Amino acid sequence: MADVLTRRARLLGPHMTTFYREPVHLARGEGTYLWDTDGRKYLDCYNNVPHVGHCHPRVVEAIATQAATLNTHTRYVHDGILEYGEALTAKFDHDLDSMVMVCSGSEANDVALRMAQAMTGKTGVITTDNTYHGNTAAVSQLNTSKVPIGGFQDHVKRAPAPDNMMPPGGTREGQAKAFAEGVKTAIAELEANGHGVSALIVCPYFANEGFPTLEEGFLDDAIALVRAAGGIIIADEVQPGFGRIGSHWWGHQKLNFAPDIVTLGKPMANGHPVAAVITRPEILTAFQEGFKYFNTFGGNPVSAAAAMAVLNVIEDENLVENAKDVGAYAVGLLKELQTRYDVIADVRGSGLFFGAELWRDGKPATALCDAMVEEMRNRGVLLHTEGRFDNTLKIRPPCAFGRADADLLAETLDAAFGAVA
Structure with a gap:
């Protein structure tokens, strides 16, 4: 060793x-x-x-079979990504039926932030004060565990994260209001410094915050404030997604809110590097018109086959x-x-x-x-x-x-x- x-x-x-x-x-x-x-x-x-489960035989077989047949990128037309995309987006409501496939949750959240900018014309982002959304230069500005070189930029503002033992506002019953007040303060600061509000991004299970016990509707007041300021809502489902929480397929369903963008990652293909951004068609179009973006490996035939196998196993088992x-x-x-x-x-x-x-x-x-x-x-x-x-x-x-x-x-x-x- x-x-x-x-x-x-x-x-x-x-x-x-x-x-x-x-x-x-x-x-x-x-x-x-x-x-x-x-x-x-x-x-x-x-x-x-x-x-x-580790090394699930159906996922292993799907990867091996497709790798032995064809693997290339999405500038060539291939049925696999379409079949998977249709099966995956069928799991969502709120007109979330368009997607971009990438390779990691970090990439997915990076793309989601750019989608929000393209849709709103603004650059300010609100998140919690104890979060993690990945490792790219853009999303590392959201994280709180390590200060980026040069310090945190002023286009990101944070609201106090919910907590079972030390709830903002002093009580578990009052922390939804306290979170909304934090979002309200963040909106005012972003509007004052010229960034405006492009998005609120949260993990709907608040996984890195310590997965506190939250009731349906916890985010309602905060979301209303963000929407009134012209921003959109990003749900980072990398950890709670694909039925892990048991009660629902997605964490945002458990809290009962309608995100504009959903990001997916880690469990999507059982270890094969697959992630995605799910959104409405008009947001995807705004992103594609506002940014030149292509991902060589995102959505390749082997990745699509692995992800489809995972989706099928979740259902069948x-x-x-x-x-x-x-x-x-x-x-x-x-x-x-x-x-x-x-x-x-x-x-x-x-x-x-x-x-x-x-x-x-x-x-x-x-x-x-x-x-x-x-x-x-x-x-x-x-x-x-x-x-x-x-x-x-x-x-x-x-x-x-x-x-x-x-x-x-x-x-x-x-x-x-x-x-x-």
């Missing part, structure tokens, strides 16, 4: 991140499990990229229903643990995106949360942290996760809390 890490640092850079103090050297995966190069087996409770059932079961198991460990301050989630927030002595228990992640890794279960203080255990497994997997997760959590809490 030491030699591998030395080579990795030399080739990929000394700050190329790894999970865990002792990184996991993976060799293969199947379903909800991973194996390292020593043959040790891990329950994967974190990776949402293999949405239908009832994975949305599975996410709802197993997610509720797993949350129930975590709530049982909460009765035994007072450091578990809050258990929450929807479908197969859930977790537990840890506090100790009236403060976020960041160090304990990190220790739990390491202890779970050492016991053969992979998960990670989330939230403003990284004090929430983030559990986001492949959607093939079953009740037996949830039992193993809960048993291992129990043992890990007993060891480190």
Whole structure:
């Protein structure tokens, strides 16, 4: 392992991140499990990229068959992207029936911001104060974890993110109003500095903010303010999309609002690099007229085949229903643990995106949360942290996760809390 890490640092850079103090050297995966190069087996409770399970045979076959037949770019006409696009957009309401296929969520959000500029003629963007939307130069301005070189630009303004334990406005019931007030302030600042409002961009599950428990209609007042200012709404569905939350296919459906643009990524093709921007025809047309854009690999025949296979597996294996059932079961198991460990301050989630927030002595228990992640890794279960203080255990497994997997997760959590809490 030491030699591998030395080579990795030399080739990929000394700050190329790894999970865990002792990184996991993976060799293969199947379903909800991973194996390292020593043959040790891990329950994967974190990776949402293999949405239908690691190395699903139908996805593997689709990729191999199409790769053996044809692969090129979308300046040539090919049926695969059209068949997939029609199947995918059929999952959306609100006239969202046009799309651009790209290779990553970062690209998708970058394109979405340009769509908003083209549609509105404005450049100001509003997001939350604890978010992440990708790695391009444009979307890195939205993120809060690291200040870009030269500092944050003044075309981006932030509203206070919702939070279960420390809600803006002082109460969970009042944080929708507090968020709307933050958006109102941001609008005024953007109009005063000449940028105006092109878009509000949010993950409708507020995943990186710590996936707080929010009721339908949470964003209604904020959205009304943005629309009144001439802006449009972008829903970043990279994490909650494709039925992960169990109750709905998309996070914006759970909060019951109508986005103008939806961005997709990670789970779209089970690990093959596929992402997309879904929007209305008039917005796509404005973008194409306002920007010269082409993506060599976006929507290629192999990518379209992989993505179509994922869509079909989700339907055929009832994975949305599975996410709802197993997610509720797993949350129930975590709530049982909460009765035994007072450091578990809050258990929450929807479908197969859930977790537990840890506090100790009236403060976020960041160090304990990190220790739990390491202890779970050492016991053969992979998960990670989330939230403003990284004090929430983030559990986001492949959607093939079953009740037996949830039992193993809960048993291992129990043992890990007993060891480190």
